[in-house]
Amino acid sequence: MDFEPSARTKDYLERIKRFMREHIDPVESRYREEVNATCDGGDWKTWKVPSVMEELKARAKAEGLWNLFLPDAKLGAGLSVLEYAPLAEEMGRSFIAPEVFNCSAPDTGNMEVLWKYGSEEQKERWLKPLLAGDIRSVFCMTEPDVASSDATNMQATAVVDGNEVVLNGSKWWSSGLGHPKAKIIIFMARTPDTGGDRHHQHSMVLVPLDAKGVKIRRMLPVFGDYDAPHGHGEVHFDNVRVPLSNIISGPGMGFEIAQGRLGPGRIHHCMRCLGASEKALELMIDRGMKRTAFGKQLLNLGGNRERIAEARVAIDQARLLTLYAAWKMDQVGALGAMTEISAIKVAAPNVLQKVVDDAIQIHGGAGVSQDTMLSGFFAQARTLRLADGPDEVHKGLIARIELAKRGFSRS
Incomplete structure (x- = not known):
């Protein structure tokens, strides 16, 4: 197996990084401020999408950074799961980037369902406007x-x-x-x-x-x-x-469709978790080196340097496991990669939760506010330990497969 990004992945990744640096990063805080100002609590009927989102989507579409998740060269980028994985990681550094590139859940999974299982009538009525970003x-x-x-x-x-x-x-x-x-x-x-x-x-x-x-x-x-x-x-x-x-x-086809839907989607979620983990680690380092207490930089107090090292080890381990799951899915399909998919679904959100928790500690009160991205990242990590199957279900599946290898039945 070879995890070296393909030439297409490298090209898309460089373009995504540039787009995010030039167009998304400068407006992300303003986007959140506009949402908070116009969305009245839980009354969804008052909710509005800031106009900058449609502007960003139009720009992304014009630059060909659109529907990158779909392995269909005519409707999307035609990338394999492994090729798309680094792009999902980069998008995970932002709360709004996946939507900007029309690569956000649950739309990606729903579009994949319609693309793979939908009738021509269903594709015409619903898949086309979803792919266009109109709905x-x-x-x-x-x-x-x-x-x-x-x-x-x-x-x-x-x-x-x-x-x-x-x-x-x-x-x-x-x-x-x-x-x-x-x-x-x-x-x-x-x-x-x-x-x-x-x-x-x-x-x-x-x-x-x-x-x-x-x-x-x-x-x-x-x-x-x-x-x-x-x-x-x-x-x-x-x-x-x-x-x-x-x-x-x-x-009667619901379960079969669900397995086809959840396999790639779980890899997308996990790679976005790793992007968020990288962002949280950067925020932790910057905060820890710029703030002092008791005459020292925060990162030089207690075990904070060790926490930085532990975060790097954990993120890289989770990334390799996720890339392996993506590679195996490309080779043998979701059913053949069940252990690996369940493993990353446990590993990646837990890594994100731990890295963000340490970053919050370094930030103090600011870490639990909405002045940084950390509280949002923490909510993302904690909910993903439930969404698409809780940790316990995935661990149970892994254990059952391991027992079966030794000839033991499900009981």
Whole structure:
């Protein structure tokens, strides 16, 4: 295996770095200030996207820095997962860069689902405007009333009724639900009449956000922050009827689609975590060398130099593991890289959480404010230890695969 970035990756990476340095870094603080000034708490109906975002997106699209995640040379950059990984890391240094390049979750995963599994009609109606950045999307999987770490617990239903499918249930932590441009939901639910096994009884259904019976109940704060103008909401589906053709790849295919969706998405998340870790480490070093206490620079007090060294070791270890997972996925697919994908899903967010925690300590009170990026990075790390499967589920999967290698059954 060879983790040397390809010529295409090097070219895109240099262009992304320059774009971020010249256009994103100078306005990121202003973007957040405008969001805070115009978004009234959890009332998503008041939320607005600062105009600078559309300006940046237009510039990025014009420069060909657009849809870089999609391994399709006609619709995206045509990069492999391994080739895209360093680009995701660089974007992870900023809260807004992924959206600027049309590479932000949950849109990337939803676009990949439509690209890989969608019908021509679904692609025309929903994939094209998503790829153009004209609309945003939502993914509804987690439910408030069951332990969603076991997706077979899902209670929401998608029942086929003639030429329609009827949707009922409650979802929450539906990311992007509050965005003014959110137009389409991918809703995962049980379809009990498929007759399949426990992993062929779920479907993914495309649901317009304005469909009758779709009711947004509230936005959920993460450590007190509503993450406007995107938001993470609770939404209820009350006898929502959509055409049968809105089911992606047919009834009972939900789990298969989910595995195809989550594999690349987890690698994207992990690489962005590493970019955030690098940024946090830089902030920690700069703060620690510019501030003094008790007659010394902060980094020369206590064990702070050791913390810097430990951060470097941990970040580089996690990066190598993530690049290996990306390489293996390219070689054998997500199912063949299950151990590696689960391993990075545990490793990368935990590395970010530890590095950010140390950086916050060096920053003192400023570290827990919104004057720096650190509180946002900490929230990102802590939530990613739950999102796309909690640490315990991924560790359990790794252990099961290891036991199987020695001939021991699942029990």
